[in-house]
Amino acid sequence: MxxxxxxxxxxxxxxxxxxxxxxxxxxxxxxxxxxxxxxxxxxxxxxxxxxxxxxxxxxSAGTSSGTPVAVTSDAASYVQDVPGLEVTGAADRAEAEALVTSGDVDAAIVGDPSSPVGVAVIAETSAPTQLLLSLAQVPPVELLNPSxxxxxxxxxxxxxxxxxxxxxxxxxxxxxxxxxxxxxxxxxxxxxxxxxxxxxxxxxxxxxxxxxxxxxxxxxxxxxxxxxxxxxxxxxxxxxxxxxxxxxxxxxxxxxxxxxxxxxxxxxxxxxxxxxxxxxxxxxxxxxxxxxxxxxxxxxxxxxxxxxxxxxxxxxxxxxxxxxxxxxxxxxxxxxxxxxxxxxxxxxxxxxxxxxxxxxxxxxxxxxxxxx
Structure with missing residues (x-):
């Protein structure tokens, strides 16, 4: 059944x-x-x-600018090959000092016959470290195995x-x-x-x-x-x-x-x-x-x-x-x-x-x- x-x-x-x-x-x-x-x-x-x-x-990498500096005509030849600088022309030392005082630039580079290198750096309270490193005389470096x-x-x-x-x-x-x-x-x-x-x-x-x-x-x-x-x-x-x-x-x-x-x-x-x-x-x-x-x-x-x-x-x-x-x-x-x-x-x-x-x-x- x-x-x-x-x-x-x-x-x-x-x-x-x-x-x-x-x-x-x-x-x-x-x-x-x-x-x-x-x-x-x-x-x-x-x-x-x-x-x-x-x-x-x-x-930041694309818009990075150099250190703003004022440069007189008698110092222009000294900094023309220095990288990392945003240069503003100055007629003489007095104008360069005025630009530093007003804050338009961080420092000024002017001709100075008494300087061993022929120029001097003028700043308000202290000179920018990056600027001094850029102006320093560094010997050429050759890397045998560069990265x-x-x-x-x-x-x-x-x-x-x-x-x-x-x-x-x-x-x-x-x-x-x-x-x-x-x-x-x-x-x-x-x-x-x-x-x-x-x-x-x-x-x-x-x-x-x-x-x-x-x-x-x-x-x-x-x-x-x-x-x-x-x-x-x-x-x-x-x-x-x-x-x-x-x-x-x-x-x-x-x-x-x-x-x-x-x-x-x-x-x-x-x-x-x-x-x-x-x-x-x-x-x-x-x-x-x-x-x-x-x-x-x-x-x-x-x-x-x-x-x-x-x-x-x-x-x-x-x-x-x-x-x-x-x-x-x-x-x-x-x-x-x-x-x-x-x-x-x-x-x-x-x-x-x-x-x-x-x-x-x-x-x-x-x-x-x-x-x-």
């Missing part, structure tokens, strides 16, 4: 697959960040600040790579840690892992925050391109194109590595106040590349070492590519090392996360978290 199937078995959805679970958690992470006014406002300020910095730097990059620009590029990596990694790493501890402290995690696997929960958090972090990186890259284009800095843009692209690739894998470790470290504690006890070593690893690239951006040995250490490769290798100090195969080798380390970190982080997530009370020791 034919019987109708039970209503419970008709149209009842099964448990979500691992991929669906990861997507649900990632969507939840992204939505929670986008609903946060603090996150949105800080992101907008970051973008506007970056655009203003690039545009201001370009216009192709401007030292100031080199420093700015190092500062840019370092600070973007530091801010993005620390911001989202800290956010992941706080999210893990909050779910654990409020027991929400017990409901979550009753519906989805623990590893899927970890993967969803990493994927969601990686998408947000990469979105910020791509927007910042677009801001740099727009700013450099608007200010007519095409040569700088051409030199930065490939390094920025490699930075995005290295940052992607480097952030996944750090995100997995931040989530694992946070799972070892049960209170927000204890997060620092397990995440401080990771924070130090994030800060190290920033300070190294700032202080040693002109040291090839330090940059080479940084480009092969997984935690600093996202900063060190793009910097070396910008300076033209890396061979074509070096970023590929460095990326392979980073990917291998990333896989190892994910496996270790997943084990710590899974073994620590449901342990309440005091801090879980690393050896116990690894052993399970």
């Amino acid at each position: 034919h019987t109708d199937p039970s209503p419970r078995t008709v149209g009842t959805p099964g448990p979500p697959s691992t991929a669906q679970s990861i997507a649900l958690v990632a969507e939840r992470e992204i939505a929670s960040k986008l609903r946060s006014k603090a996150f949105v406002i800080s992101t907008v300020i970051l973008f506007l600040g970056a655009l203003a910095l690039v545009v201001w730097g370009g216009f 192709d990059t401007n030292p100031a620009l080199r420093y700015l590029v190092a500062l840019g790579f370092g600070i973007v990596f530091l801010l993005a990694a620390s911001l989202f790493g800290g956010t992941i840690a706080q999210s893990v501890v909050e779910e654990k402290q409020t027991r929400v995690v017990e409901l979550l892992i009753s519906a989805i696997p623990t590893r899927a929960l970890l993967a969803g958090k990493v994927v969601g925050n990686t998408i947000l972090a990469m979105g910020q990186i791509l927007v910042l890259a677009a801001v740099a391109v727009i700013g450099l284009t608007v200010t007519g800095q095409g040569e700088i843009l051409q030199g930065l194109g490939a390094p920025i692209a490699w930075f995005a690739v290295f940052f992607f894998f480097g952030f996944i590595l750090l995100a997995a470790l931040f989530a694992a470290a946070a799972a070892m504690v049960s209170r927000q106040e204890d997060i620092g006890s397990t995440t401080t070593p990771l924070t130090m690893l994030i800060m190290a590349p920033y300070f190294l690239v700032i202080f040693f951006n002109d040291n090839p040995l330090v940059l080479t070492v940084m480009s092969y250490v997984p935690f600093s490769a996202p900063v060190g290798m793009p910097m070396r590519l910008y300076l033209g100090e890396a061979q074509w195969w070096e970023p590929i080798l460095s990326l392979l090392i980073l990917i291998a380390t990333c896989i190892a970190a994910i496996l270790i982080g997943a084990r710590i996360y899974q073994n620590s997530l449901l342990r309440m009370g005091g801090r879980v020791k690393l050896r116990e978290a690894l052993r399970g």
Whole structure:
């Protein structure tokens, strides 16, 4: 005799697959960040600040003028080849002194027969240092291995790579840690892992925050391109194109590595106040590349070492590519090392996360978290 199937078995959805679970958690992470006014406002300020910095730097470079000086006719031949001067003619010494007194110029250069060099500098309270350096007699310098990059620009590029990596990694790493501890402290995690696997929960958090972090990186890259284009800095843009692209690739894998470790470290504690006890070593690893690239951006040995250490490769290798100090195969080798380390970190982080997530009370020791 034919019987109708039970209503419970008709149209009842099964448990979500691992991929669906990861997507649900990632969507939840992204939505929670986008609903946060603090996150949105800080992101907008970051973008506007970056655009203003690039545009201001370009216009400053394009409109920079020399030191305003008054020059008498008997001193004109002495300063005609001196760069960095905005010259105003003066009929005689008295007129030159009047221009200095009125503030129209910063200093005056007048002929002086008693001077060893034939001229004298007149100023109100003190002579401009830049003017004195421009007038100083400097012997010709010959460089056997000259650098192709401007030292100031080199420093700015190092500062840019370092600070973007530091801010993005620390911001989202800290956010992941706080999210893990909050779910654990409020027991929400017990409901979550009753519906989805623990590893899927970890993967969803990493994927969601990686998408947000990469979105910020791509927007910042677009801001740099727009700013450099608007200010007519095409040569700088051409030199930065490939390094920025490699930075995005290295940052992607480097952030996944750090995100997995931040989530694992946070799972070892049960209170927000204890997060620092397990995440401080990771924070130090994030800060190290920033300070190294700032202080040693002109040291090839330090940059080479940084480009092969997984935690600093996202900063060190793009910097070396910008300076033209890396061979074509070096970023590929460095990326392979980073990917291998990333896989190892994910496996270790997943084990710590899974073994620590449901342990309440005091801090879980690393050896116990690894052993399970």
